[in-house]
Amino acid sequence: MATTTRKPILISGAGLSSLLLAQSLLRASIPFQIFERDASVSFRAQGYRLRLSSEGLDAIESVLSPSDFQKFWDTCGKTSGAGGGFTTLDALTGSPPPAETSSDDKPKAPPMSLTSRDGKTIGISRGDMRRLFMSGCEPFINWSHRVTSYELTPSGVRAVFADGSKSIEGEMLVGGEGIYSGVAKQVSGGRIKTYDTGARGIHGQAPSTAFQGLGEGVWQVRDTSRSQGHVFIITNVRSGDMDNPDVQFGWTMGSHPGVIKAPNDDYSMIGAPAASIAQELTANWHARLRPLFEQMNVSEAAFWKITCSTPTGVPQWTNEPRVTVIGDAAHSMTPAGGIGANTAVRDSALLGRLLGEKGGYEGGVTEAYEREMRGYASEAVRASYGFAKRQFGISIDENSKTV
Incomplete structure (x- = not known):
């Protein structure tokens, strides 16, 4: 990563969407720091094999270098x-x-x-996908750091950890720590809900x-x-x-x-x-x-x-210019159709592109990202819920239990 005097982009969580965003920042020479609650990449199981849609593959290809995408593509399984x-x-x-x-x-x-x-149906294990997205980002991952909230400063933002300590000041914070995201709850004023x-x-x-x-x-x-x-x-x-x-x-x-x-x-x-x-x-x-x-x-x-997130789609909240959310932190989905991971990598590619075009944080970036994300992600949440309602026999509304 090139030497720069800019403050880093802070990223909460080292899951798939966070790491792919980090790849965008790495290629654009934008400094970043990732804070992950787990003690290491092997701390817990990596979950089931993921199906990649055309949109998901296109998003990943737009972020990775040609050689890195070829390595990714070669790792994927192709099923008739x-x-x-x-x-x-x-x-x-x-x-x-x-x-x-x-x-x-x-x-x-x-x-x-x-x-x-x-x-062909294209699939890859979550563990392999995470390993490939992590390549080159290892020096910037801070393990055993669970982000619970954030505080704004006159010229940036700090992540607040579970033990009460705080991160260095960053230009902006991206919450990518999944369905229990404290960043998502805070930035949306509780409007982002996972049922x-x-x-x-x-x-x-x-x-x-x-x-x-x-x-x-x-x-x-x-x-x-x-x-x-x-x-x-x-x-x-x-x-x-x-x-x-x-x-x-x-x-x-x-x-x-x-x-x-x-x-x-x-x-x-x-x-x-x-x-x-x-x-x-x-x-x-x-x-x-x-x-x-x-x-x-x-x-x-x-x-x-x-x-699943609110079945009607990603809710509206008052934009905070220096804080936003990606992946499951913004929109949890059922496994029906394998839509969730593909939507998450679209978030990463979109936000990474917007930051890359500006050379880092700039006012209006998170608002532009959220406006576009809310459109395709709401459609994805509705589709995911519809499939699961038929397949799993579930039914949720605004009064259902949240996690």
């Missing part, structure tokens, strides 16, 4: 699938269910397209050989036999790795509210408690599917809560 969407299977029969119809007996609309480039949908899920992994009964494709497996609610999994089976037992594929399980319950309601638990519940729920599934759970890597199993 029937019709560009999910192939749905009945969990008990292992076969596609009868064609569904709408209430007027007309065939339902085809599922959303999952392809983004070259007619607990009540639905829960489990992430799991198994050797790629366990997926041979499925074969290449993007698969959605549904179990509608339970009176208390549906259970389903989604997995992306890539070509080329199914005969290599050293490679693991992931799956994510979701359910209607009340079906998946962590012991003592502790959804931070990982390993055996989550694995045993997943195995119990799938014990009567078809033999084609059971290896995904019988052979699972127990230590990698983890619970997760399904949350």
Whole structure:
């Protein structure tokens, strides 16, 4: 990074959106400092494989150098699938269910397209994505620094940490620390809300050989036999790795509210408690599917809560010129359709471009960013909620419980 007398851009959180923003600043020689609550990059599990949309890929490509994007692209998996969407299977029969119809007996609309480039579904693990985005930013990451709020100064802003200490003065602060963001709550005056949908899920992994009964494709497996609610999994089976037992594929399980319950309601638990519940729920599934759970890597199993921002979209708040938010801090989404991560990287690319054009902070940058972000992100939140309402059986409004 070039020597400069400008104060740094402060970034709260070292997740995907924060790190991609940092890549923009790095390329533009704009100083920055990242503050992350975790003690290291390996402090906690990195989550499920992410599907990248055309918009998400375009945003990432616009930020990274040609050589770095090529490295990113080479790391991504490219999966062929029937019709560009999910192939749905009945969990008990292992076969596609009868064609569904709408209430007027007309065939339902085809599922959303999952392809983004070259007619393929493009995916990458969250851990790989984070590692690639972090490259070159390591000297500017301050680990074990949890940002809880901020204070404005006559010529900048300081981040306030959980222990009461404060950061150096920065030109602006970007909150990218996820759904529990204190920066988002403060800057929006509490208008940014994240709702607990009540639905829960489990992430799991198994050797790629366990997926041979499925074969290449993007698969959605549904179990509608339970009176208390549906259970389903989604997995992306890539070509080329199914005969290599050293490679693991992931799956994510979701359910209607009340079906998946962590012991003592502790959804931070990982390993055996989550694995045993997943195995119990799938014990009567078809033999084609059971290896995904019988052979699972127990230590990698983890619970997760399904949350969502205000279903009508990103709310309005009075702009604070020196503070703004990106990613889940601005708009939490359900996992339906894999929309959340793609919207987050669009935030990073947009804000990074606006700052790059000005050579750093300038009055009006956050207002311009929020105006454009609010448009595409609100559309994404509405789509994410709509998919999840049909898939998870959730329903939330302004009176629902927040996290």
